[in-house]
Amino acid sequence: MSTSAVVPFDLHLPQSEIDDLNRRLATARLPEAETVASRIPAPGPGRWSQGVPLTDLVDFWRTDYSWRNFETRLNEIGQFRTVIDGLGIHFLHRRSSRPKATPLVLTHGWPGSIAEYVDVIDELAEPTDPEAPAFHCVVPSLPGFGFSDKPSGTGWSTEKIAETWVTLMSRFGYDRFAAFGGDWGGVITTILGGRFPDHLIGIHTTYAPGVPGASLDDLTAGERAWAEDAADFWANRAAYAHQQATRPQTIGYGLVDSPVG
Incomplete structure (x- = not known):
């Protein structure tokens, strides 16, 4: 189409794509359940402490x-x-x-x-x-x-x-x-x-x-709690973001090949 043309897009995936998705789901090899599962009932938030829970x-x-x-x-x-x-x-x-x-x-x-x-x-x-x-x-x-x-x-x-x-x-x-x-x-x-x-x-x-490196001294209690939670997120819960920001091709193999991944 021309450089600036806007054209309608009618979506209809081939049934073969959906059949392949179902096949991949049916034959997926899953890991063992997270070890915290033995002491934290689902769907408690603690079940996510080791990654996506096996549900x-x-x-x-x-x-x-x-x-x-x-x-x-x-x-x-x-x-x-x-x-x-x-x-x-x-x-x-x-x-x-x-x-x-x-x-x-x-x-x-x-x-x-x-x-x-x-x-x-x-x-x-x-x-x-x-x-x-x-x-x-x-x-x-x-x-x-x-x-x-x-x-x-x-x-x-x-x-x-x-x-x-x-x-x-x-x-x-x-x-x-x-x-x-x-x-x-x-x-x-x-x-x-x-x-x-x-x-x-x-x-x-x-x-x-927020502004990187800014002081927390003038924050309200609610703002300080937000800032501390954000710091905890980047320190303890953002491994996926670091992987994708530094070596995105590596994780891409599993994400593209496996719908479970």
């Missing part, structure tokens, strides 16, 4: 979850793709019928996807409260996620993605818009507000990083 998650994917239902839901909302700087970007676009609706880009994080927003997008676009604000919602898949293309080289940083979102919104005439995001989506949203103030009406994020 019935695999059985849920095999027997309860319906990809076809989710696939239909995405097609109902409206999916599209466009190429920006040589990379295909996939996104949902749900326009509001309200004439004064505000354009809004919603950015997911890791290990998330556009699935984070499928249950709220209708209420955002067509609020049940007639006095509530309405939004034209654009929900892009980050590069390498979902049905966006995977970069073949380095350079697609959070700064680059924020710049790409400005281009994406402009293709619908949304020269000024609001932005929301959490996790890595929160980082991208923060960059949007900082670098592109002429385009941003405002931002809302569930991710609010």
Whole structure:
């Protein structure tokens, strides 16, 4: 398609893909249960102290979850793709019928996807409260996620993605818009507000990083508790983040080959 074209994207995975997924789930070789399982009943939070607990998650994917239902839901909302700087970007676009609706880009994080927003997008676009604000919602898949293309080289940083979102919104005439995001989506949203103030009406994020090395002396008790929990997270619960930030190719083999992984 042309450089700036926006084309509809109708999703229908081949049944062979789903059959292969089920086969991989059925033949997965699982490790022993976490050793804390012998003294901490499920689903207590302590069961996560050694990693993801051995639960019935695999059985849920095999027997309860319906990809076809989710696939239909995405097609109902409206999916599209466009190429920006040589990379295909996939996104949902749900326009509001309200004439004064505000354009809004919603950015997911890791290990998330556009699935984070499928249950709220209708209420955002067509609020049940007639006095509530309405939004034209654009929900892009980050590069390498979902049905966006995977970069073949380095350079697609959070700064680059924020710049790409400005281009994406402009293709619908949304020269000024609001932005929301959490996790890595929160980082991208923060960059949007900082670098592109002429385009941003405002931002809302569930991710609010503090200033590295700042003193805790002037914090309230609640703020101090948050800061101490954040420090504990990075010290004791963020091994996955260090792995992905330093050697992402290594963990990729297990993640791509195994749906359980």
